[in-house]
Amino acid sequence: MSSLYERLGGANAVNTAVDIFYRKMLGDDRVSHFFDNTDMDGQIAKQKAFLTMAFGGPNNYTGKDLREGHKHLVEKGLNDTHVDIVIEHLGGTLKELGVPDADITEVASIANSVRDDVLNR
């Protein structure tokens, strides 16, 4: 049985998904203010690293990285609602790409597993 990351299409899937996902996030007034718009390329690189992790791919993120990386956003008010929105857009992105529901659920649960680290709890 192949892994989730292989089923989704690996790095190619990440590269295809990142624009769709990031466009949904930037276009959503509920979360767009968390993105400083001066460094789109840097942010896209970060979204790719996030998608790689959520797709079950290789990643080197530790709880500490996620905590450090989101600290300034938590101070700006990042909370559970926003994490829910991220997971919603993640699901919407995968649906557009024709990914089966079972795999979308698995991706959502990986993303959800880092919720406490992201929110510095």
Add this chain to the structure above:
Amino acid sequence: MGVRITYADSVYDLEDGESVLDGLLRHNLDIPYSCKSGTCQSCLMQAVSGDIPAAAQIDLKPGYKKQNLFLACQCTPEQDMDVQLPGTAIDVPAVIHSMEMLNHNVVRLVLMPQDEFTCEPGQYISLINGKGVTRSYSIANDPGKEDHIDLHIRFIKNGKMSLWLENQATRGDMLTLRGPAGNCFYTSDDGYDYPIVLAGTGTGLAPLYGILNRALECGHKGRIYLYHGALQAEDLYYIDELQALSEQHDLFDYVPCVLNGQDNNFYKAGNIEDIVMKALPKNKAQTRLFLCGAPDMVNSLKKKAFLSGLASKHIYADAFLPSKT
């Protein structure tokens, strides 16, 4: 004998199957990295010599590939390589050949490099004068073909380089060029058919002019649109050259945009962002967008174009940041 990597004048052995990144990190070198899975692009390095494995360049922008950039974490070479961090400076002496005013406050500075200098039209260099003042300028021509370098420099009130150029610099003065750098240039890796939109304000025209001429010389087949934004009509320049090019080439449209003006036969009045967004080619997924000039315009248009459907990897931007020294 394993593969050897030359970095910063020293040679390092790689273990079997080890990536360039892992090998250099094992030798306690300070190389930036983050995901180690080929996505974040933090570990971008540049090959000076040696073959780059295809896997180390997957999904890099064509402009990156052309500069031999690669992802160190995905690079497990078969043969020895000589590598450096991207944009490692190379200094070339250059002499002022001429200066010519292009409008009321933009000068065309023509330099003759005194050593071999190659770059892609649209890249930029740092210019260092005899007093040690350093400023970055985009290259408006193809120095590889023309043996000189064209820069467009806007005189800024009390700007150090501006004052020096305006009052002291003369033909024959020696300067230093450092670079080139930047990813804002034409490539035909993906064919010649895609639409190109070039949008810039002020001397943001310089790199766009270089890119335009390169694309036309390469026989680009897709439509090319150039939007030059200015506050007043008198801030535009290269009007005759650009009009001539648009007459010679059916596929090229020149659209001057003047913020404080009234629509007329020659230019469109209004904000360049609105004018560009209204007229984006229908084939958004294939359109390449080049943005140069005022940072607010560049960043805002970049975001608007992306949200409207352009692919992030097809947007090339070069924001001209004001100098802090």
